[in-house]
Amino acid sequence: MSAWIVRRLAAAIAIVLAAVTLTFFLLHLAGGSPCGQRDVQSVAPEVCARLRAQFGLDRPIWEQYGKYLWAVLHGDLGQSFWQRRPVIAALGDAMPNTLVLAGTALLIDFTLGLALGVYQAARARRFGDIALGNAALFVNSMPTFWLGLVLLLVFGQWLHLVPVGGTHDPVLCARLDSLHCVGDRLWHLALPALTLGLVGAAATARYQRAAMLEVIAQDFVRTARAKGLRERRVLLVHALRNALLPSITLFGLAFPFLVTGAVLVEWVFAWPGMGWLAVMAIGQRDYPVVTATALVASGMVTVGNLLADVVYAAADPRIRVRGA
Amino acid sequence: MPIRPPDRLIARLLVAGVLLGSLASCARRGACTGDYCGTVVIAAAGEPDILLPPVTELSTSRDVYDQLFLKLADLGMSGNTIGDEDFQPQLAERWEWDGPVTLVFHLDPRARWQDGRAVTAGDVVFTYDAYTDSLVNSPFRSSLRLISAVTARDSLTAVFRFRQRYPEMFYDAVYQMRILPAHLLRTIPRDQWRSAPFGRAPVGDGPYRFVAWKAGESLELAADSTFYLGRPHIRRVIVRFTPNLQVVTTQLVAGEADVTEQLGSPDNVKRACAAPQLACYPYKGAAYGYLGFNLATPGDSTKPHPLFGDRELRRALVMAVDRTRLLRNVFGDFAKVPPGPISQLAWIWDPETRELPHDSAQAARLLTRLGWIDSDSDGVRDRAGQKLAFRILVPTTSASRRLYARLLQEQFRTIGAEVQLDEVDLGLFSERARTGRFDAVLYTWNTDPTPSSSIPQTWTQAGLGRSNHGRYVNPAFDRLADRAVGAMNHAEARRLWRTAIEVLNQDAPAIFLFAPDAVAAAHRRITDVTIRPDSWLALLRTWRIPGDRLTDRDRAER
Numbered sequence: 001m002s003a004w005i006v007r008r009l010a011a012a013i014a015i016v017l018a019a020v021t022l023t024f025f026l027l028h029l030a031g032g033s034p035c036g037q038r039d040v041q042s043v044a045p046e047v048c049a050r051l052r053a054q055f056g057l058d059r060p061i062w063e064q065y066g067k068y069l070w071a072v073l074h075g076d077l078g079q080s081f082w083q084r085r086p087v088i089a090a091l092g093d094a095m096p097n098t099l100v101l102a103g104t105a106l107l108i109d110f111t112l113g114l115a116l117g118v119y120q121a122a123r124a125r126r127f128g129d130i131a132l133g134n135a136a137l138f139v140n141s142m143p144t145f146w147l148g149l150v151l152l153l154v155f156g157q158w159l160h161l162v163p164v165g166g167t168h169d170p171v172l173c174a175r176l177d178s179l180h181c182v183g184d185r186l187w188h189l190a191l192p193a194l195t196l197g198l199v200g201a202a203a204t205a206r207y208q209r210a211a212m213l214e215v216i217a218q219d220f221v222r223t224a225r226a227k228g229l230r231e232r233r234v235l236l237v238h239a240l241r242n243a244l245l246p247s248i249t250l251f252g253l254a255f256p257f258l259v260t261g262a263v264l265v266e267w268v269f270a271w272p273g274m275g276w277l278a279v280m281a282i283g284q285r286d287y288p289v290v291t292a293t294a295l296v297a298s299g300m301v302t303v304g305n306l307l308a309d310v311v312y313a314a315a316d317p318r319i320r321v322r323g324a
Numbered sequence: 325m326p327i328r329p330p331d332r333l334i335a336r337l338l339v340a341g342v343l344l345g346s347l348a349s350c351a352r353r354g355a356c357t358g359d360y361c362g363t364v365v366i367a368a369a370g371e372p373d374i375l376l377p378p379v380t381e382l383s384t385s386r387d388v389y390d391q392l393f394l395k396l397a398d399l400g401m402s403g404n405t406i407g408d409e410d411f412q413p414q415l416a417e418r419w420e421w422d423g424p425v426t427l428v429f430h431l432d433p434r435a436r437w438q439d440g441r442a443v444t445a446g447d448v449v450f451t452y453d454a455y456t457d458s459l460v461n462s463p464f465r466s467s468l469r470l471i472s473a474v475t476a477r478d479s480l481t482a483v484f485r486f487r488q489r490y491p492e493m494f495y496d497a498v499y500q501m502r503i504l505p506a507h508l509l510r511t512i513p514r515d516q517w518r519s520a521p522f523g524r525a526p527v528g529d530g531p532y533r534f535v536a537w538k539a540g541e542s543l544e545l546a547a548d549s550t551f552y553l554g555r556p557h558i559r560r561v562i563v564r565f566t567p568n569l570q571v572v573t574t575q576l577v578a579g580e581a582d583v584t585e586q587l588g589s590p591d592n593v594k595r596a597c598a599a600p601q602l603a604c605y606p607y608k609g610a611a612y613g614y615l616g617f618n619l620a621t622p623g624d625s626t627k628p629h630p631l632f633g634d635r636e637l638r639r640a641l642v643m644a645v646d647r648t649r650l651l652r653n654v655f656g657d658f659a660k661v662p663p664g665p666i667s668q669l670a671w672i673w674d675p676e677t678r679e680l681p682h683d684s685a686q687a688a689r690l691l692t693r694l695g696w697i698d699s700d701s702d703g704v705r706d707r708a709g710q711k712l713a714f715r716i717l718v719p720t721t722s723a724s725r726r727l728y729a730r731l732l733q734e735q736f737r738t739i740g741a742e743v744q745l746d747e748v749d750l751g752l753f754s755e756r757a758r759t760g761r762f763d764a765v766l767y768t769w770n771t772d773p774t775p776s777s778s779i780p781q782t783w784t785q786a787g788l789g790r791s792n793h794g795r796y797v798n799p800a801f802d803r804l805a806d807r808a809v810g811a812m813n814h815a816e817a818r819r820l821w822r823t824a825i826e827v828l829n830q831d832a833p834a835i836f837l838f839a840p841d842a843v844a845a846a847h848r849r850i851t852d853v854t855i856r857p858d859s860w861l862a863l864l865r866t867w868r869i870p871g872d873r874l875t876d877r878d879r880a881e882r
Contacts, residue, residue: 030749031751084373085524089539093539093540157577165580166542166575166580168541171880270575272539272540284751
C-alpha cells in the first residue's frame with residue numbers, strides 16, 4: 001500500500017509540475033506585458049522597459065523558467081507585478097475565501113445530492129422521482145455562471161432577499177467581531193455557494209439514485225425488509241451505506257472541481273477568491289500570480305484525486321491489487 | 325414502502341434561513357449625529373495596485389490617494405490649464421512668479437502629516453526628486469522634464485525653476501505631483517518603492533486618513549477631523565472593489581453601494597438612473613475612441629502600409645463611415661462624435677472644427693478613381709491583384725469597441741472593403757498596437773485635461789515609439805501643434821489647436837468615432853455632490869449627508 005501511495009504521489013508531483021510549466025510557457029507565449037495593458041498615455045516606453053527589467057522579463061524565457069522553478073522549490077512564489085506584494089500574501093487573502101465558498105458548496109452538493117438520490121430511489125419511476133430527475137438534469141445542464149446570473153437577478157436584484165456580491169457588508173461588518181457579522185458573512189455566502197452547490201448536487205443525485213437502485217435490488221436489503229425493519233432504516237442504514245462507494249470517488253473529485261469551477265461564480269458574485277485573483281492576474285499579465293494559482297489549482301486537483309484513490313483503495317482492496 | 329418526504333428537514337432549513345436572515349438584518353447601531361456623520365460606499369470597477377502616487381498611473385489608485393495626499397495647488401472647475409489663475413490653493417496657501425522661469429510656493433503653515441509632523445518645503449523638494457528619479461521610474465517623470473530644479477528657500481517656501489517659459493508651467497508644477505512625507509519615505513530604497521509596505525498603508529496630509537485595505541474586497545478611509553482646509557462632512561469612505569461596471573451598477577441599484585464614478589454602457593446608465601434612490605450626474609468624459617490606420621507596414625515601420633500608406637484611400641474610408649449612426653447604435657445619447665483626437669474634457673473641444681463629411685457615394689467614387697474596382701464581382705474591390713481587405717485589432721475586454729468593430733465591418737463591406745476582426749485580450753492588444761503589428765486598431769485613450777501632452781504624444785513625430793502607434797507624421801501638423809502648445813493665451817491656443825486638428829482631419833490617419841459622456845451616480849441622501857471632470861472625487865470632502873437623511877448605516881461605528 002505504501003509503495004502504491006508513493007508512486008501515486010510521484011505521479012501527482014509530475015502532473016503539478018507539468019501544469020505549472022504549461023501555464024508558464026503559454027502565458028509568456030500569449031504576448032502582452034505587465035506594462036502594456038492600460039489605455040493611458042502616461043506610460044512611456046522607457047518606463048515599461050525599466051519595469052520589464054525589474055521583473056526579469058527581459059531575460060530569455062528558459063532563464064526565467066529556471067529561476068522561477070528554483071524559487072518555487074525554495075518556497076518563494078515571487079512578487080505580484082500588479083498587487084506589488086508577495087504572491088503568497090495575495091494567495092493568502094484569496095484562498096480562504098475560495099475554500100469557504102467551495103467547502104460550503106461541497107456541503108450543499110453532497111447533502112442535497114445524497115438526500116435527493118435516496119429520495120428518488122425510494123420513489124423510483126413515480127412522479128416525485130421523474131420530476132426531480134428532470135429538474136436535476138435541467139440544473140446540471142446549465143452553465144454555472146448562467147445559473148449564478150439568474151439567481152442573482154431573481155433573489156438579489158428583484159426580490160432583494162440576498163446581497164448581490166462581496167463576502168460581507170463593509171459598512172457594518174468590516175470586522176468579524178459579532179454574531180451579526182457571522183450572519184452577514186453567511187448571508188453573503190448563500191447565493192454563490194448555492195449556485196456552485198446546486199449544479200453539483202444535481203449530478204450527485206443522479207449518481208446516488210443509480211447506486212441506490214442497484215443496492216436496493218440486492219438480497220440483503222430484501223432480508224432486512226423481511227426482518228420487519230422500518231423502510232427508513234432499511235434505506236438509510238442498510239442500503240445507503242452500501243451505495244456510498246461511488247459518492248466517495250465523486251467527493252474526492254468534486255472539491256478540486258469546485259475550486260476551479262468557482263472561477264466564474266466568483267466573478268459573477270464579486271467574491272474575492274482564487275478565481276477572481278486568477279482572472280484579474282491574467283488580464284494584468286501578472287505572471288507570478290497566474291502561475292501560482294495554476295500551481296495551487298493543479299495541486300488541489302491531484303491531491304483530491306489522490307485522496308479519492310486512497311480512500312477508494314482502502315474501502316475496496318480490489319483497486320489496490322489491480323493498481324499494484 | 326416509500327420513505328416519508330423530509331418535511332421536518334424542510335421545516336428546519338426554513339427556520340435556519342429565517343434565523344440567518346434575522347441575524348444579517350439586525351444592524352449595529354452607532355451614535356454619530358449631526359453634520360459630520362455619514363458613510364459612503366464607492367463601487368469601483370477594479371482595485372488600486374498601490375497608494376504611493378509616483379509609482380502608479382491607475383485611476384482607481386489615484387481616486388484613493390487623492391484623498392490622502394495633497395498637491396501644492398489643484399485645477400479649478402473650468403479645467404483651464406494655461407496660466408495659474410484657475411488653480412485653487414491646496415498645500416500652498418499662495419504663490420508668486422519671481423521672474424519668467426521661477427515660481428515660488430508658500431506652504432500653508434497649518435498643513436500637517438497625519439502622524440503630526442508639519443509639511444515642509446523639504447517635503448516638496450524630496451517629492452520632486454523622487455518623481456524625477458529613474459530608480460522610482462515614475463510614469464509622470466516626463467511631465468516634469470521642463471522643471472530644472474526645486475529648492476527650499478526656508479521651511480515653508482519652495483522654489484521651482486523652469487528650463488523655459490511656456491503657458492502650462494504652473495500646471496506642470498502642480499498637477500501630477502502629490503507631495504510626499506520625506507521623513508517616512510527617505511529610508512526606503514527608491515528602487516523598492518513599487519512594493520513598499522507604505523504603499524499599502526500610507527500616511528498622508530489630505531482630508532482623509534487611511535484605515536484598512538482588504539485585498540480584493542474593500543478599502544476604508546476615515547475623515548481627518550483636524551484637516552486644515554475644512555473637516556470633511558462624510559466621516560467614512562469605503563471603496564468596494566468589483567470586477568466590472570455591470571457589477572458596479574448592480575450593487576448601486578441593490579443599495580449595496582452609494583456612489584460610482586462611471587456607469588459605462590447606456591444600459592447601465594438607464595438601470596441606475598431609473599432606481600429611485602439614485603441621482604445621476606453626467607459630466608465631461610476624459611476618453612475618446614477611434615479607428616486608427618497603420619501608415620506603416622505591420623512589423624516593418626520603414627515601409628508604408630500597402631493600403632493605408634495612401635492618404636486618398638484613407639480619406640475614402642473615413643467618408644464611408646457614418647459616425648453619428650454608429651454612435652447612436654453603441655452609446656445612444658451618452659457620447660458625442662469627436663471633432664478630432666480629443667475628449668470632451670479638453671478645453672479645445674470645438675464642434676465647428678472642419679472634418680471630412682460622411683458621403684459613401686463620394687467615398688465609392690474616390691475608390692474607383694484610385695483604381696479600386698470589383699473586377700471579379702466577389703463584392704470586394706481589388707487593384708492589381710490586391711484586394712481591398714484589412715484587419716481591425718480590437719480588445720475583447722471592451723464591449724463597445726467590439727460592437728463598433730462589427731458595425732464598421734458592415735459599413736466598409738457596403739463600399740467593397742473586406743474587413744476581418746482580430747479580437748484579442750487587452751494585454752496582447754496593447755502590445756500589438758505598441759509594436760505596430762496591426763492594419764487598423766480600435767483604440768481608446770484617456771486623456772489629461774491638457775491637449776499639450778496627449779495630442780503630441782499620439783499624433784506627432786515626437787510620439788513615434790510612444791503612443792503614435794499608427795506612425796502618422798505631418799510636419800505641418802507638428803509645427804501647428806508646437807505653436808499651439810507654446811501659445812501664451814487661451815484664445816490663441818484654442819485657435820491654433822483647431823487649425824492643427826483640421827490639418828490632421830484632412831490627412832485622415834484615423835476615424836474619430838466616439839467621445840463618451842461620463843455619468844456618475846450617487847445615492848440621493850448625499851447632497852452637495854460636485855464632480856470635477858478630470859478627477860471626479862477631487863471635491864469629495866465637500867459632499868455631505870444632512871443630519872435628517874442619515875441612516876443607521878451612516879451612523880454605524882467601525
